[in-house]
Amino acid sequence: MxxxxxxxxxxxEDLRKLPQGKxxxxxxxxxxxxxxxxxxxxxxxxxxxxxxxxxxxxxxxxxxxxxxxxxxxxxxxxxxxxxxxxxxxxxxxxxxxxxxxxxxxxxxxxxxxxxxxxxxxxxxxxxxxxxxxxxxxxxxxxxxxxxxxxxxxxxxxxxxxxxxxxxxxxxxxxxxxxxxxxxxxxxxxxxxxxxxxxxxxxxxxxxxxxxxxxxxxxxxxxxxxxxxxxxxxxxxxxxxxxxxxxxxxxxxxxxxxxxxxxxAPGKFVPDTGELLPYETKGLPLKFQDVFGLTLVELARQNEKIIGITPAMPTGSSLKFMMDAFPERAFDVGIAEQHAVTLAAGMATRGFVVYCNIYSTFLQRAYDQVIHDVALQNLPVIFCLDRAGLVGEDGATHHGVFDIASLRCIPNLMIAAPANEVELRNLLFTVQSDLPGPIAIRYPRGRGTIPNWQQEFRKIEYGKGEKLSDGEEVAIISIGSISENVKNAVKISAEEGKVAHFDAKFVKPLDESLLHHIFDKFAKIVTVEDGVVTGGFGSAILEFAAKHRYPAIIECLGVPDAFIEQGSVDELYEIAKIDVHSIASTIKSLLE
Missing domain, CATH: 3.40.50.970 (Thiamin diphosphate (ThDP)-binding fold, Pyr/PP domains)
Structure with missing residues (x-):
């Protein structure tokens, strides 16, 4: 042949040897x-x-x-x-x-x-x-x-x-x-x-x-x-x-x-382009769709709600609102800096602005977050899609720097819902009486709760929650990585030895909950799907140092290196925040 x-x-060089006719x-x-x-x-x-x-x-x-x-x-x-x-x-x-x-x-x-x-x-x-x-x-x-x-x-x-x-x-x-x-x-x-x-x-x-x-x-x-x-x-x-x-x-x-x-169509038949069937029936919804559908639901009741995205209406699911309320949803093109300051301008006029930006792209508008939003304490709601490790797009697209880069900014709250219901309730809560700007970070992909569309419930700012009780080791997680922690606790310890807490907020921290944890536990693990350097675990270490708690604290998260491409599960293993790596850390502390 x-x-x-x-x-x-x-x-x-080989190409240039070909005759133009070829x-x-x-x-x-x-x-x-x-x-x-x-x-x-x-x-x-x-x-x-x-x-x-x-x-x-x-x-x-x-x-x-x-x-x-x-x-x-x-x-x-x-x-x-x-x-x-x-x-x-x-x-x-x-x-x-x-x-x-x-x-x-x-x-x-x-x-x-x-x-x-x-x-x-x-x-x-x-x-x-x-x-x-x-x-x-x-x-x-x-x-x-x-x-x-x-x-x-x-x-x-x-x-x-x-x-x-x-x-x-x-x-x-x-x-x-x-x-x-x-x-x-x-x-x-x-x-x-x-x-x-x-x-x-x-x-x-x-x-x-x-x-x-x-x-x-x-x-x-x-x-x-x-x-x-x-x-x-x-x-x-x-x-x-x-x-x-x-x-x-x-x-x-x-x-x-x-x-x-x-x-980026996923798998398809090469001869025809026909997309291969992907069974989604019964699967939980993507976090992006929970955001988009919830925003439409809220916008029907609140005419002051505005949606903004820099060129990602489909990926972020703001498309739902653009279809339902085209006059109140704006795709501003690839212009993250403009998107943030546009949101700030609208917020000065009393609108409730949900500015939806992939975590990795918010990096491009850091000055605007500080100067145009936080410094003026404007109640802009940053919905940070694709937070954490995102998989095959690799180092350029992982949303792992947002916690570390944002938590040093005055006036700015940072929340990370553990699941779709928490995301929905946060989106509901922040539409009224928001004291300043807030960043809500959530991951790419599907959640874990099929019946996510539950009755709205207000969330108290800066309050965490105990998910399971234990006597020897406390694990404090932030965001959707809590699912890995739950499973790690199940396989790593006898019942009653490991307590699991969901912080819910990076800023402000739930200090009363943290005092309770540090008073009771001498061994504490923090888990996040962001960089460890300057991240959520660092905030816990700072709290412990400030209050002179002598606990042993292990901080798990993305190491001080750029993580390349791979499936999310593979990358979790590299960062040692997969179920088995977290379980191994728990076992070593129990021993």
């Missing part, structure tokens, strides 16, 4: 290869399918890795990985000890910059270009490939604004498919839509106004046109901008038809 073209490509055939093979792997192994599909031809053209014309190529976010970089020596290991993508789902500098010299959060590519590539100037490197190209949702972010504008007053040899390639994870929003999206159909008079060209030489739009699936355009751009100095039109999910009919679902 003849060897496929793709099987002969182990590097872009590149369309290679594109078909590469697209088929991505579909077949992702169909069984899962991952991000639509974005990479949409840039197959663009990826081939970039590596064919530019001398990578000498020419530096930066992929924004990395959802679109699967073809890049396959063509740069990782074809035979691509089946390990997003798995424990396998390839990262995103570009990663330690993985390949072709991954010039790690990109898991959006809108960083222009700044990074500009930094590389200016560094090349300082080093006297002439003829070196620096390319940033950025999507139409990512380029609407403030950081992308900052990069464009600076680049426009430099002589950097920078090429920004806009991969315009009118969609990020959800559909792109905002005025810039409307402008790009006009440009797609030929509306681009010079006086209205925002890119040229920033001193970039603008080219396009060009068809991102037309390999000859892409090759010719890139060849021409190689000979033009200074900042350049190429507008490329692509179709997300290109080559798989169902992925083209439902671009939101097929961003």
């Amino acid at each position: 003849a060897k496929s073209i793709l099987q002969s490509i182990n590097s872009p 590149l369309a055939e290679l594109a078909a093979e590469l697209r088929k290869f991505i579909i077949e792997i992702v169909a069984s192994k899962e991952g991000h599909l639509g974005a990479s399918l949409g840039v197959v031809e663009l990826t081939i053209a970039l590596h064919y014309i530019f001398n990578t890795p000498e020419d530096l190529l930066v992929w924004d976010v990395g959802h679109q970089a699967y073809g890049h990985k396959i063509l740069t020596g990782r074809r035979d290991s691509f089946h390990t993508n997003r798995q424990l000890h396998g390839l990262s789902g995103f570009p990663k500098r330690t993985e390949s010299e072709y991954d010039t910059f790690g990109t898991g959060h959006s809108s960083t590519s222009i700044s990074a590539a500009l930094g590389m270009a200016l560094a090349s100037n300082l080093k006297g490197e002439t003829g070196k190209h620096h390319i940033a490939v950025i999507g139409d949702a990512s380029i609407a972010s403030g950081m992308a504008f900052e990069g464009l604004n600076h680049a426009g007053v430099t002589n950097a040899n920078l090429l920004v390639v806009l991969n315009d498919n009118a969609i990020g994870i959800d559909h792109s929003v905002g005025a810039l999206k409307q402008y790009l839509t006009k440009a797609r159909v030929g509306y681009k008079p010079a006086q209205n060209n925002i890119i040229e106004a920033l001193n970039f030489k603008y080219y396009g739009p060009v068809d991102g699936h037309d390999i000859p046109e892409l090759l010719q355009t890139f060849e021409e751009l190689k000979n033009i100095e200074g900042p350049k901008f190429l507008h490329v039109i692509t179709t997300k999910g290109k080559g798989l009919k169902k992925a083209e038809e439902d671009q939101v679902k097929y961003h």
